[in-house]
Amino acid sequence: MPxxxxxxxxxxxxxxxxxxxxxxxxxxxxxxxxxxxxxxEDSRDVMGILRTDGNVGIVLLDLTMPHLAxxxxxxxxxxxxxxxxxxxxxxxxxxxxxVRCMQAGAYDYYVxxxxxxxxxxxxxxxxxxxxxxxxxxxxxxxxxxGTLQHPQAFAGIVTADHAxxxxxxxxxxxxxxxEPLLISGESGVGKELIARAAHTLSGCSGQLxxxxxxxxxxxxxxxxxFGHLRxxxxxxxxxxxxxxxxxxxxxxxxxxxxxxxTASQVKLLRLLQEGEYFPIGSDRPRRLRARIVFATHHxxxxxxxxxxxxxxxxxxxxxxxxxxxxxxARKDDIPLLLDHxxxxxxxxxxxKKPTPPKELAQLLATYSFPGNVRELKxxxxxxxxxxxxxxxxxxxxxxxxxxxxxxxxxxxxxxDRSLLAGLERLPSFGVAAEVLVEEALARxxxxxxxxxxxxxxxxxxxxxxxxxxxxxVPR
Numbered sequence: 001m002p003x004x005x006x007x008x009x010x011x012x013x014x015x016x017x018x019x020x021x022x023x024x025x026x027x028x029x030x031x032x033x034x035x036x037x038x039x040x041e042d043s044r045d046v047m048g049i050l051r052t053d054g055n056v057g058i059v060l061l062d063l064t065m066p067h068l069a070x071x072x073x074x075x076x077x078x079x080x081x082x083x084x085x086x087x088x089x090x091x092x093x094x095x096x097x098x099v100r101c102m103q104a105g106a107y108d109y110y111v112x113x114x115x116x117x118x119x120x121x122x123x124x125x126x127x128x129x130x131x132x133x134x135x136x137x138x139x140x141x142x143x144x145x146g147t148l149q150h151p152q153a154f155a156g157i158v159t160a161d162h163a164x165x166x167x168x169x170x171x172x173x174x175x176x177x178x179e180p181l182l183i184s185g186e187s188g189v190g191k192e193l194i195a196r197a198a199h200t201l202s203g204c205s206g207q208l209x210x211x212x213x214x215x216x217x218x219x220x221x222x223x224x225x226f227g228h229l230r231x232x233x234x235x236x237x238x239x240x241x242x243x244x245x246x247x248x249x250x251x252x253x254x255x256x257x258x259x260x261x262t263a264s265q266v267k268l269l270r271l272l273q274e275g276e277y278f279p280i281g282s283d284r285p286r287r288l289r290a291r292i293v294f295a296t297h298h299x300x301x302x303x304x305x306x307x308x309x310x311x312x313x314x315x316x317x318x319x320x321x322x323x324x325x326x327x328x329a330r331k332d333d334i335p336l337l338l339d340h341x342x343x344x345x346x347x348x349x350x351x352k353k354p355t356p357p358k359e360l361a362q363l364l365a366t367y368s369f370p371g372n373v374r375e376l377k378x379x380x381x382x383x384x385x386x387x388x389x390x391x392x393x394x395x396x397x398x399x400x401x402x403x404x405x406x407x408x409x410x411x412x413x414x415x416d417r418s419l420l421a422g423l424e425r426l427p428s429f430g431v432a433a434e435v436l437v438e439e440a441l442a443r444x445x446x447x448x449x450x451x452x453x454x455x456x457x458x459x460x461x462x463x464x465x466x467x468x469x470x471x472x473v474p475r
Contacts, residue, residue, distance in 0.1 A: 005036035006289075007127050008134075008176060009057030012049060014040045014073070015089070016065045020112065024060070024119070031120045033275060033287040034127070043068035050081055057083075057130045058123065062112075063090040063097070071101065078105035085126045089119065131177060139173035148172060153200045157193050158340045161330040167194070167322050174320040175201030180272060182257075182317045183295040185324030188374030191295040192255065194324065198293055199251040206250020206290065209243050214256035218263040223280055225267075232281025244277060247290035257317070258298030258309065269313045327369040327376065334376070335361045341377050342392065345384035354384060354392040359447045363394065366444075366453045367401040398449060437465060 021039040028034040043065045063070035085107045098109040110119045154168050175198050183191045199208040227242030276285040303309035346353040383396045444450035452462040
């Protein structure tokens with residue numbers, strides 16, 4: 001499989017010395033992984049290349065050339081193609097010339113005989129700056145349009161929620177970025193589905209390789225990620241590719257990144273900073289050729305504040321960041337997910353698709369779903385697997401969702417005492433209870449099971465209270 005050219009735009013090298021062009025091309029590829037390179041030995045051809053190629057982002061321009069001097073080319077490029085970054089490379093270290101070039105619009109000025117490392121790092125900075133500019137423009141355009149160009153990439157995510165569709169637009173905008181993407185959210189919200197969508201939209205020719213890093217010690221993490229050479233350690237009888245190499249020209253998805261040990265965090269930070277890694281037992285670095293997507297259910301901001309997650313790594317990961325809302329924050333999706341998973345379960349179990357009771361979606365909407373979409377799917381598959389009638393039974397759902405609130409303290413709702421402050425007289429317990437029961441029944445459309453759950457009492461307790469109320473009504 002051919003390697004994807006990097007960056008997405010071309011880097012044009014202009015010099016009348018073929019040996020220098022070859023040397024610089026090799027250096028940029030070896031030290032910075034830059035392969036999308038065009039070379040030009042005749043300065044008179046430069047403007048034609050810019051017109052016909054249309055995708056040149058950076059020009060490295062020799063200052064002293066026959067036919068058309070570098071400073072003249074600099075003026076023409078900055079005037080006709082202001083979006084292109086021009087970097088001057090000269091054989092002489094002359095401050096006056098450097099200042100004049102910078103004033104004419106050059107991004108930077110380098111001396112070719114003594115500043116190879118500076119040239120490489122300068123090109124890397126320029127590449128990153130152009131990538132960010134393009135990503136910001138693309139993000140703004142997509143956010144303003146409010147439409148998805150590739151909705152099929154998100155076909156596996158069932159939602160009508162506005163917040164989720166805003167996330168889809170953001171993922172579309174940053175999918176082609178080479179920078180890390182961090183996906184946060186509670187367990188079960190669908191972080192891997194978002195990662196798959198990002199990979200699909202990236203256009204990468206390689207595959208998506210996934211690794212859950214929770215529970216991996218530092219040695220296993222390094223071996224799994226970087227691979228090893230034969231004889232690198234006791235038992236290493238064969239060389240083994242690491243997952244970074246398996247994901248070359250594709251996407252590496254590292255899940256539960258918040259559980260990494262401190263030592264592993266250091267290794268990961270070095271990988272992101274340097275863009276290269278060493279297989280265990282090797283002294284030759286290899287270039288990172290995969291986009292890395294991370295996911296976590298932890299609050300990394302809190303972990304780095306507490307000192308359990310490296311701050312420098314945290315800010316590296318947050319270049320592109322999405323927070324997936326929990327299911328309880330998008331309950332309008334429950335009817336859609338209910339229908340989707342019932343159909344999926346029926347196909348998987350080779351059964352006829354049952355009809356859900358009309359009260360089922362209302363019942364599920366009263367539940368906080370600590371396991372989110374994954375928990376809802378498991379509940380539906382369980383119910384479909386044991387159902388026998390045309391109408392899907394609610395019993396298995398009630399056994400989980402219908403429990404009183406005392407059994408699920410995470411669902412407790414704080415009551416604002418200021419609501420009572422404007423009352424001249426407080427209602428009696430009896431009157432307050434009647435009002436709460438009436439409101440719960442109204443919200444549950446008369447369904448006592450759902451109303452009992454809303455009140456945090458058992459259905460039998462609600463039935464008893466309703467019976468007492470009817471008996472106390474004057475005839």
